Amino acid sequence: MFHLIWMFIIGIVVGLIARAVTPGAQEMGLLMTGVVGIVGSYIGGFIARIFSKPAEGQMFHPAGIILSIIGAVVLLVVWRYIQ
Numbered sequence: 183m184f185h186l187i188w189m190f191i192i193g194i195v196v197g198l199i200a201r202a203v204t205p206g207a208q209e210m211g212l213l214m215t216g217v218v219g220i221v222g223s224y225i226g227g228f229i230a231r232i233f234s235k236p237a238e239g240q241m242f243h244p245a246g247i248i249l250s251i252i253g254a255v256v257l258l259v260v261w262r263y264i265q
Contacts, residue, residue, distance in 0.1 A: 193219030196247065200254030208258060222254025229253060 194212065197219030201208050210218070226249030 196250045204258045223250040225253030
């Protein structure tokens with residue numbers, strides 16, 4: 183249970199940093215910011231998979247904070263063009 187809470191807290195931090203880096207206004211609340219950070223972490227993990235193969239049995243690399251921010255920025259840019 184604490185893992186999920188910790189993942190959401192880190193997601194909020196990553197989402198806030200990604201929103202600060204991405205130009206333009208993103209009108210979303212704290213919950214959506216956390217979701218952007220968490221999904222950005224998964225996208226960052228898939229980006230890491232491009233450069234090196236993950237350990238046996240894993241679908242993707244666990245993304246660090248930098249790749250999580252990059253993934254969240256990619257998500258925000260794609261989200262802006264979809265809307």
